[in-house]
Amino acid sequence: MKRNPSPGSRPPEALVQIMAQRHGLDISAYEASFLRQARDRRCAETGSQTAEAYGDCLAGSRAEAEAFYQSLHVGYSEFFRNPITFALLEQQVLPALSAATGPARRSELRVWSAGCAAGHEAWSVAILLAELAGTRADPGPFRIIATDISAPALAAARLGVYDQAAVQNVRLKHLRDYFSVAGASYTVAPRLRALVDFSSYDLLDERSVCPPVSLYGDFDLILCCNVLFYYRAEIRQRILDKVCAALAPGGYFVTGEAEREIVARREELRALAPPAAVFQKQKHNHGLPGCHGYEKSKWDRFRPPSLSVPSVSSVVKTL
Numbered sequence: 362m363k364r365n366p367s368p369g370s371r372p373p374e375a376l377v378q379i380m381a382q383r384h385g386l387d388i389s390a391y392e393a394s395f396l397r398q399a400r401d402r403r404c405a406e407t408g409s410q411t412a413e414a415y416g417d418c419l420a421g422s423r424a425e426a427e428a429f430y431q432s433l434h435v436g437y438s439e440f441f442r443n444p445i446t447f448a449l450l451e452q453q454v455l456p457a458l459s460a461a462t463g464p465a466r467r468s469e470l471r472v473w474s475a476g477c478a479a480g481h482e483a484w485s486v487a488i489l490l491a492e493l494a495g496t497r498a499d500p501g502p503f504r505i506i507a508t509d510i511s512a513p514a515l516a517a518a519r520l521g522v523y524d525q526a527a528v529q530n531v532r533l534k535h536l537r538d539y540f541s542v543a544g545a546s547y548t549v550a551p552r553l554r555a556l557v558d559f560s561s562y563d564l565l566d567e568r569s570v571c572p573p574v575s576l577y578g579d580f581d582l583i584l585c586c587n588v589l590f591y592y593r594a595e596i597r598q599r600i601l602d603k604v605c606a607a608l609a610p611g612g613y614f615v616t617g618e619a620e621r622e623i624v625a626r627r628e629e630l631r632a633l634a635p636p637a638a639v640f641q642k643q644k645h646n647h648g649l650p651g652c653h654g655y656e657k658s659k660w661d662r663f664r665p666p667s668l669s670v671p672s673v674s675s676v677v678k679t680l
């Protein structure tokens with residue numbers, strides 16, 4: 362028998378309705394348990410005694426609707442957040458990609474940090490690529506595009522100033538080479554800034570397969586970490602459809618440790634070295650599910666020469 366929710370414990374669907382009908386804000390994509398947690402946090406912060414009372418507060422206040430909506434964009438991040446993943450990137454994935462880039466090979470190495478929050482992940486990849494470029498005689502150009510839906514997160518990413526907790530996994534050498542330190546604050550060095558392009562992009566945007574700033578997708582590496590688990594199962598798959606369509610054949614996909622199992626079920630993505638949450642897109646995946654639903658644009662079929670990307674060699678010379 363279906364149980365009715367007890368009085369005072371409005372189900373998350375009630376929040377979805379209030380947000381849509383009273384405030385025109387669509388939160389239907391989020392997972393029920395995530396909405397419940399967000400509601401409980403806001404309950405405590407607004408001093409609402411019950412979920413029912415919080416629902417009334419939400420219905421009557423535009424400011425609270427905005428606060429609740431913003432609270433759904435959890436922005437926690439760290440540099441080199443998952444050490445196993447970054448070790449695999451450093452030792453295997455990026456050297457392989459870098460070896461395939463350069464004169465007479467692929468024109469540029471293309472990376473997308475999707476759901477980049479305040480930039481930690483994108484800067485971490487930039488550090489590894491800059492280090493790698495320093496070890497190669499003819500490093501090809503690379504391009505790191507970092508996107509998020511949250512304007513405050515993007516503003517913080519562009520600012521590039523972090524506290525000690527955020528950089529706890531950064532090696533001392535990297536701290537010295539890529540940051541300036543003032544007291545307990547760490548600012549990303551200008552030479553690293555030239556490597557990352559931050560812009561706004563909603564992963565649920567159905568009109569596009571990749572951020573407009575990237576022009577044509579075809580990424581060699583996409584990181585979408587700690588984003589999927591906020592969403593309902595079918596929305597997660599929609600995001601993964603998008604990622605698969607934007608990945609070049611043989612390209613790599615990185616997700617959060619807790620999201621590994623969601624991705625492991627995708628036929629077109631092969632786990633690289635379990636238990637790391639790093640996958641590789643199969644080279645021949647025509648006909649496999651997942652990459653449909655997006656028009657393959659003419660850009661998908663060829664890779665134009667590199668655009669106005671800083672050449673790694675020129676960046677490394679300044680390091």
Ligand SMILES: C[S@@+](CC[C@H](N)C(=O)[O-])C[C@H]1O[C@@H](n2cnc3c(N)ncnc32)[C@H](O)[C@@H]1O
Nearest residue numbers: 434437438476478509510511563564565586587
């Ligand atoms: C917890 S942070 C993860 C940051 C980083 N990827 C990491 O793993 O440390 C999740 C980020 O995903 C962003 N996000 C959530 N939904 C999104 C969407 N539909 N499109 C783009 N970004 C989204 C949030 O704004 C937030 O900054």
